[in-house]
Amino acid sequence: MKYAQIRDLDVSNGVGIGVALFVQGCHFHCKNCFNSSTWNFDGGKEWTTEMEEEFIISAERPYIKRISILGGEPLCDENVSDVLKLIKKIRERLPDKTIWIYTGYSWDEIFSDKHEQEHGANSDRASAVSLCDILVDGRYIDEQRDMTLKWRGSRNQRVVDVKSSLNNIKLELFCD
Numbered sequence: 161m162k163y164a165q166i167r168d169l170d171v172s173n174g175v176g177i178g179v180a181l182f183v184q185g186c187h188f189h190c191k192n193c194f195n196s197s198t199w200n201f202d203g204g205k206e207w208t209t210e211m212e213e214e215f216i217i218s219a220e221r222p223y224i225k226r227i228s229i230l231g232g233e234p235l236c237d238e239n240v241s242d243v244l245k246l247i248k249k250i251r252e253r254l255p256d257k258t259i260w261i262y263t264g265y266s267w268d269e270i271f272s273d274k275h276e277q278e279h280g281a282n283s284d285r286a287s288a289v290s291l292c293d294i295l296v297d298g299r300y301i302d303e304q305r306d307m308t309l310k311w312r313g314s315r316n317q318r319v320v321d322v323k324s325s326l327n328n329i330k331l332e333l334f335c336d
Contacts, residue, residue: 161207161238161242162183162206162207163182163183163204163211164182164197164205166179166182166215167179174228174258174294176225176226177223177224177225177226178219178224178260179215179226180230181234182198182230182231182232183230183231184198184201184203184204184231184232185198185199185200185204185231185232185233185238186231186232186233190264190299190301190302191300191302192305198231199232201238207242216249216250216253219250219257226257226258226259226260227250227254227257227258228261228262229243229259229260230262233263233264234262234263235263235285235288240284240285240288243261243288244284247259247291248291258293258294259291259292260293260295260296260311261296263285263289263295263297266298267295267318267325270285270286270289270295270297271286290322293322294319295320297317298316299316299317301314301316304316311335318333320332320334321334
């Protein structure tokens, strides 16, 4: 996996003060994406064991309440296994931190049986999302741009409470 950027003080990608990892590479190429510089899989920097450790240490600070993973596309085939490993390490070492993940995949795409049969990485996608607290799902649609929305750019995107959704076996929104 490669990454485009790490923000060790982030206030825009979730509730409260957090850290954010922007992974490199995306196949969706949404029109007027705010982060098109992260599309190229050959760009960015290598995600190494040392970089991962620095990122987790940065998240350990007591005033950091949230870890956000976005991109690029963290759940694409090229990134999802490394993202899943990172989320597992965060859960082990920092169980009280809230994990947000932003993806162009919808909840239904991530958890549908048909999609899983067509895309082997989908079980890793579902595993990664299941370990998170909040999922911001859906591709950015420029024609549905709405800058009044919290934590997302277009009206089709949702901010999903992952734990409630999995426990209640139906999609539960964190906010409108």
